[in-house]
Amino acid sequence: MPGEKVFPSEEYVHNEIDDKEEDEEGCTLSFQERLDGNNDTIGQESENPDLVELKQSRKKSLLEFRCLVEDAILSNYILGKNNGKFELPSDLRGNLREITLWGVPLLPSRGHDGTDVVLLKFLKARDFKVPEAFSMLRRTLKWRREFKVEGILDEKIDSRLENLEFIDGEDKQGRPVCYTLFGALKNREFYKSTFGTEEKNQEFLRWKVKSMEMGIQKLGFKSDGENSILQITDLKNSPGPATKELSSLNKKTVVLFQENYPELIFRNIYVNVPFWYYVSHALHSQFISQRTKSKFIFVRPLRVTQTLLKYIAPENLPVQYGGLKRENDNEFSTDDTVLRFSAGVTVIWDMTVVGYEVSYKEEFIPDDDCSYNVLLQKEKKMKESARNSFYIYEPGKIVITIDNGASSQKKKIFIRHKSKETLPVNQRQTPPTVNKPLSCQPIAFSTHANCKMSQTPHHMWRPKNPPLLSYKFHPSLSSTPHFTSNPEESSKPLFPFSMAKSKSLLFFALCFLVLFQSSVARQGARGQQQQGQGQQERGECQLGRLTAQEPQYRVQAEAGVTEFWDYREDEFQCANVAVCRSIIQPRGLLLPSYTNAPKLIYVVQGRGMTGVMCSGCPETYQSSQQSEQYREERGQSQRFRDQHQKVRNFRQGDVIALPAGVAHWCYNDGDEELVIVAMEDTGNHQNQLDNNPRKFFLAGNPQQQGQQQGQQQQQRRPGQQQQQQRPQYRGEYGSRRGQEQHNAGNVFSGFDAEVLAESFGVGRETARKLQGQDDQRGHIVRVESGLQVLRPLSSQEEQEEQERGGRNQTANGLEETVCSARLIENINDPSRADIYNPRAGRLTSVNGHNMPILNYLRLSAERGVLYRNALMAPHWKINAHCVLYATRGEARMQVVDQRGRAVFDGRVREGELLVVPQNYVVAKQAGDEGFEFVAFKTHENAMFNTLSGRTSAIRAIPVDVLANAYGMSRDEATRLKTNRNEAILLEPRSGSQRRG
Structure with missing residues (x-):
């Protein structure tokens, strides 16, 4: 059963080792690293980048590599294109789905835990360049067929060779340790019988490959384990530099392992190294990659014990190397x-x-x-x-x-x-x-x-x-x-x-060794204030029925329209949220404004730019002399070098985070309509007013907006006037609505023109324009000649993010927090998926871990893509409400409350919105065209629990408990637990496949 891959969130860092100590009589030499004097830390670095968070680029490479391998296997070209010159092996003819490497299935959709471990080794060996890693994988599979590696473990090779290498014990991290002893080759008769002919040289190579395959048998290829070998080569009494055959074969072995066993050797430690070997290896090192060089460590005799004890515990190190391990130890x-x-x-x-x-x-x-x-x-x-x-x-x-x-x-x-x-x-x-x-x-x-x-x-x-x-x-x-x-x-x-x-x-x-270990677990609670008067008076969420709704109110402006969902509906009041959707025409400018609550914006369609104005932050965007000359040529007599705060580009799939009270504007610089959906969390701790949404405009005349909203409400919701007079609905749409309509306007319209003129140092006419009393364009205005602002291109903006630390700016104490905060994150890129099932779909989240500003806003978002007829397992949000907006397709959704009632059972289509309260159980199944959605959540690190799948609550319950709880047999209970091996994204199953 194919399963989804859950990518981790911690980034893989390779720890370099640096040695400060020198020994006059003996030394340790490595190409890129020297050994640290701390015995307790060496060897504890993990070579598994999938155990910790991968960088976004590496996650993208892994996803691309998985898809490439999947397609190559299913299309029968993983072993090379068949042009009549290549014949598939009989055991794989017509069944390449079963192909394995090192005992691990290569087909990603089989969901084997070791598949990603193997693929990551090839990616790491090629610096996460997918085409090169794929070519390397294909060459490895071809070489294994030609070299007949699969049956090499059963071959009988010269027993004297097999005595030169053995696997004994583990290092501090659990890696198998392989010892190679070249001292026996100093015997001339043994040396002559081992080398000299092509057949004997080939047998030596097969012995080395067999030893490597025996070591691989000790590896589990688990994402939570160590999956490499520690190689120790003892050169004590080894033949001198005149043994050209051994030197040549060693060079071939290094290149062979480099090309066909990537990242399987954690370190290759040469001990008791004579001086002539340093020179020989330096001459041959030009044939191996820099990454392979970094794994070689050379140790002179007097530092053998000191070096090996940094990787291997004394009780696991043989006595001949200064450890305590003895053969046939009976004590x-x-x-x-x-x-x-x-x-x-x-x-x-x-x-x-x-x-x-x-x-x-x-x-x-x-x-x-x-x-x-x-x-x-x-x-x-x-x-x-x-x-x-x-x-x-x-x-x-x-x-x-x-x-x-x-x-x-x-x-x-x-x-x-x-x-x-x-x-x-x-x-x-x-x-x-x-x-x-x-x-x-x-x-x-x-x-x-x-x-x-x-x-x-x-x-x-x-x-x-x-x-x-x-x-x-x-x-x-x-x-x-x-x-x-x-x-x-x-x-x-x-x-x-x-x-x-x-x-x-x-x-x-x-004496007794008594170890006491104490730990203090800190569990952060959101502690969100429930200040809204409506919520306080209700006391609880009275939700008998949920509905998938389209916007109820539509407000037209010169260059666009904004549509509102009625925040006074029970589900919106319960979740303390308000949602709107804006459609901005090309060259349309959404006027600057701020709200009383933090909000998240999702870009459904189009692209544009936005400015977020935060008082106290430096004006880092400054015009050049060329732009001044350009303005002068266009007839502007006054030369003025403009400077302003940062302008950010955004595109489809971006999530924009905006704190409460922070003003912002938005402009459509694309060729198509810009569609954005915004959710305000009015129950958030940043809102010290009641739970009614309030928007404060800094420009324009929102009076026109208020009038049109009221008219649209009367036309589409007759008979609601009495309900609107309820005191708990005070605010922008409350009982004093008529009075607010007549007094509406931007924040400047309430001030006296003289005060404004004095505050800005301008004339009364300019002050009156600030008030916008004669402006009838609405909240979205058209910029006929296009907006001329200072901003970088997308690539320049990315480079600016990387170089931000190098700028010499005046520090004011805010730049490290608010001013430099990352406010935009894209969740539409498939390579960034947090959960992925090639047969069901993907989920991508943005939360307090990967976008720190959300820890302050206490909000998060999730982008979901369900393939045709795929399901999301029944689940509930542990600590957050969920506001789901459908962006494409349709899905059947069911929501169940604490009494076991289906408060929603219907289809959610594109453009509709559904509120799912905290702890309500929800299930989704996509339609024939699939289903895509974005979900806003009222917690910075929203968590969920599932009812089916390998990580579900049912899976965690003992079989006997399930059998007695549901009145079923043990066999039925076992099938109930184990029939689904996916996590939350479930592949659709035909009726014939359903069991139990």
């Missing part, structure tokens, strides 16, 4: 949980020091002064990871002394320990009696040596993985860790530390 395993002892305790410990060059000594010191100390390990220089054990036969302590006096550098030590039940031979027949329990605790600091360990049976708790602790030692210092059985003498848990410069001993106590 430490991840299966240790709870141990019971009948008598005696043996303590076992592992220890390794990064860089070695320290000496250490181990001894047991009994508490009884009459007993003898037991020397467990005389002082010696540490050359590799050390393991020791000791049977505790009487109360006492184990002391490990580590001396770093011979070194001039700090060192870090890793120690792990455990206890196990043992008895000495002479006591196995007569175990001692039970006295008291002994606790097993991880190492901690202690400044006292009086530690007791009793020889008694006890119960011991251990974590599933033995505690692993690390310590840092300054140069020329010694340290003495010790184990103790007395919890009261243990101090706080151990962390990496630096020791003071002295010869004093520090002791490590054996």
